[in-house]
Amino acid sequence: MTLDDQVRGRKLKLHDMCLRDGMHSMRHQITLDQMVDIASGLDDAGVPLIQVTHGDGLGGSSLNYGRGLHTDREYISAVAKVVKNATISVLHVPGIGTLDELRMAADCGAGCVHVASHCTEANVTEQHIGLGRELGLDTVGFLMMAHMTSIDHLFEQALLMEGYGATTIYCVDSAGYMLPDDVTARIGGLRTALKDATEIGFHAHHNLGMGVANSLAAVAAGADRIDGSAAGLGAGAGNTPLELMAAVSERMGIETGVDLFKLMDVAEDRVLPIMQQPPRADRDSITLGFAGVYSTFLYQAKEAERKYGLSARDILIELARKKMIGGQEDMIEDTALSMAKERDLV
Amino acid sequence: MDKIKCAIIGPGNIGTDLLYKLLRSEVLEPVWMVGIESGSEGLARAKELGLKTTAEGVDGLVSHVIEDGVQIAFDATSAYVHADNSRKLNELGVLMIDLTPAAIGPLCVPPINLKDLAGRKTMNVNMVTCAGQATIPMVAAVSGVQEVEYAEIIATVASKSIGMGTRKNIDEFTRTTSAAVAEVGGAAKGKAIVIVNPAEPPLMMRDTVYCETVDEPDQKAITASVHEMILRVQQYVPGYQLKNGPTFEGRKVSIFLEVEGLGDFLPKYAGNLDIMTAASVRTAEMFAHDILDGQLELEPVMENA
Numbered sequence: 277m278t279l280d281d282q283v284r285g286r287k288l289k290l291h292d293m294c295l296r297d298g299m300h301s302m303r304h305q306i307t308l309d310q311m312v313d314i315a316s317g318l319d320d321a322g323v324p325l326i327q328v329t330h331g332d333g334l335g336g337s338s339l340n341y342g343r344g345l346h347t348d349r350e351y352i353s354a355v356a357k358v359v360k361n362a363t364i365s366v367l368h369v370p371g372i373g374t375l376d377e378l379r380m381a382a383d384c385g386a387g388c389v390h391v392a393s394h395c396t397e398a399n400v401t402e403q404h405i406g407l408g409r410e411l412g413l414d415t416v417g418f419l420m421m422a423h424m425t426s427i428d429h430l431f432e433q434a435l436l437m438e439g440y441g442a443t444t445i446y447c448v449d450s451a452g453y454m455l456p457d458d459v460t461a462r463i464g465g466l467r468t469a470l471k472d473a474t475e476i477g478f479h480a481h482h483n484l485g486m487g488v489a490n491s492l493a494a495v496a497a498g499a500d501r502i503d504g505s506a507a508g509l510g511a512g513a514g515n516t517p518l519e520l521m522a523a524v525s526e527r528m529g530i531e532t533g534v535d536l537f538k539l540m541d542v543a544e545d546r547v548l549p550i551m552q553q554p555p556r557a558d559r560d561s562i563t564l565g566f567a568g569v570y571s572t573f574l575y576q577a578k579e580a581e582r583k584y585g586l587s588a589r590d591i592l593i594e595l596a597r598k599k600m601i602g603g604q605e606d607m608i609e610d611t612a613l614s615m616a617k618e619r620d621l622v
Numbered sequence: 623m624d625k626i627k628c629a630i631i632g633p634g635n636i637g638t639d640l641l642y643k644l645l646r647s648e649v650l651e652p653v654w655m656v657g658i659e660s661g662s663e664g665l666a667r668a669k670e671l672g673l674k675t676t677a678e679g680v681d682g683l684v685s686h687v688i689e690d691g692v693q694i695a696f697d698a699t700s701a702y703v704h705a706d707n708s709r710k711l712n713e714l715g716v717l718m719i720d721l722t723p724a725a726i727g728p729l730c731v732p733p734i735n736l737k738d739l740a741g742r743k744t745m746n747v748n749m750v751t752c753a754g755q756a757t758i759p760m761v762a763a764v765s766g767v768q769e770v771e772y773a774e775i776i777a778t779v780a781s782k783s784i785g786m787g788t789r790k791n792i793d794e795f796t797r798t799t800s801a802a803v804a805e806v807g808g809a810a811k812g813k814a815i816v817i818v819n820p821a822e823p824p825l826m827m828r829d830t831v832y833c834e835t836v837d838e839p840d841q842k843a844i845t846a847s848v849h850e851m852i853l854r855v856q857q858y859v860p861g862y863q864l865k866n867g868p869t870f871e872g873r874k875v876s877i878f879l880e881v882e883g884l885g886d887f888l889p890k891y892a893g894n895l896d897i898m899t900a901a902s903v904r905t906a907e908m909f910a911h912d913i914l915d916g917q918l919e920l921e922p923v924m925e926n927a
Contacts, residue, residue: 338774338813338815339772339774339832339834339874340776340815340830340832370792370793370796371792371796371816371817371818372796372815374793374796374797375793394818394819394820396781396820397781397789397818397820399786399789400789400792402789402790403791403792403793404793424820425820598821598825599819599822599825600819601817601819601820601821603776603815603817604776604778604817604819606776606828606830607778607828607830609866609869609876609878610828610830610865610866613866613867613869613878614865614866617866
């Protein structure tokens with residue numbers, strides 16, 4: 277069976293991340309006007325799910341991750357006013373965001389929540405998945421850095437989240453580390469392990485240039501939702517560019533319901549102009565994918581390079597060796613300081 | 623010397639580490655371990671160490687409190703059940719040391735405010751969280767020098783060191799720590815982030831403290847204050863270490879800590895347990911001394927219907 281055979285006729289929900297994962301590449305400084313402009317364009321292009329939150333989720337605005345230009349309340353409310361068909365989603369990471377923040381998001385118009393944890397710690401999400409369901413949100417269990425545990429253990433964690441009430445489970449390649457066979461094994465296994473009614477999603481980063489290929493492998497293995505970002509605007513080398521995924525889907529007969537040309541126009545005319553530099557698989561982003569480091573570590577690693585004269589690549593490789601996971605931005609500075617001391621740079 | 627008899631509620635990671643420390647205390651004597659699962663390893667271990675045990679929760683303890691002379695109890699379960707546990711034991715005149723993030727009583731971070739609690743007539747003292755115990759002394763070290771507008775702490779703990787009790791109330795954990803960073807640490811506003819890392823071999827607890835001062839930070843005074851506070855904490859947590867910092871960027875002060883445990887129950891990576899239990903024992907010992915000196919008489923608290 278060819279890849280085409282496996283995917284032709286399949287239905288797929290494309291979920292845009294440029295106004296959440298894209299916040300990372302924009303250092304959380306996307307303006308309200310830009311959010312509204314891009315969200316309305318995506319909505320008009322038929323994108324069914326649009327994520328709007330600080331890069332690190334509700335409550336992420338902080339010294340550790342960077343302060344948002346506006347609050348999540350302001351961003352979500354502004355987008356809710358203009359979006360007519362799409363569902364607005366939020367990212368929510370227990371340990372960073374609180375339940376009150378999730379209630380606020382629902383009040384402001386969010387209809388979907390990605391409740392995220394590291395791929396081995398699903399049991400911290402019980403309270404939050406429960407609240408998502410209580411609030412009537414499309415509640416997703418989001419297993420991050422999914423390359424960092426055995427496939428069997430990933431399934432156990434997915435079953436926990438399903439048990440707490442999540443109706444969709446995501447395998448998240450936060451580091452852009454995975455290759456197509458890794459994706460097939462995980463998504464295929466999740467499809468077998470989870471209930472038939474539970475949807476499966478995949479979230480890629482383009483650090484090894486594998487965003488579209490991995491996403492196709494995911495669809496072939498049974499994924500119902502694919503995250504991507506218009507113009508690829510996301511952490512590291514960006515997410516799977518949504519318009520690329522839409523174009524490939526159309527060629528391969530995958531039904532996304534998205535107007536391809538309108539989506540391409542949103543990427544080109546509304547998203548590209550807001551970037552200082554488009555995300556690129558540069559030396560440091562490739563290192564993220566190659567070594568398996570959380571994609572958002574790119575920015576502070578580059579900052580440490582500038583401040584201390586260390587190589588960002590060296591710092592990222594050291595963070596991988598120390599097995600740092602999502603959220604541990606403080607350890608970038610700490611690692612850089614220790615390395616700088618060792619090398620007599622401070 | 624007479625010792626004050628204690629009960630521990632919750633035979634998990636925190637409760638068991640607490641037990642080992644109480645067994646070394648000169649003024650506290652652990653006599654009861656309370657759990658809810660009859661097959662619990664923690665209950666079995668406590669029994670082997672000579673404690674009376676019950677698997678019927680606090681209800682299994684209350685009828686024995688007076689006859690066994692229990693005067694102090696430590697709640698190492700979870701926030702959801704704490705209020706109930708506290709009420710039942712306060713009614714019998716038992717002082718409750720709360721190691722959950724329920725925080726219904728005044729907050730205690732020993733190097734900062736233990737002395738202040740001595741005078742207050744309180745039957746419930748909250749120990750904030752492990753992250754709070756590790757970081758709030760640093761916030762106080764900075765706010766003691768100059769006004770802190772905002773303080774943020776990031777606590778990273780090894781996956782193996784935190785049990786189900788903590789995992790089920792991560793929200794309370796985050797909120798209680800954030801509030802305490804402000805209230806006890808002395809910042810106008812506080813935020814707490816907690817990360818659970820499953821790396822093997824397990825990671826040592828790491829804590830990062832960021833403080834934004836109102837005015838330009840007095841680098842020399844802040845550095846001296848931080849070092850002095852580290853020595854104070856090391857008196858009861860010898861493995862409390864400054865790894866990097868304090869560094870200064872504009873008005874932002876950054877402090878990077880590592881907390882190594884004594885290895886009483888879990889191995890040394892679980893410094894988060896150690897700082898929590900060491901602080902709790904220290905707090906209970908202060909009250910025990912006051913009881914033994916006749917300076918403190920515990921009175922039953924009856925809630926009005």
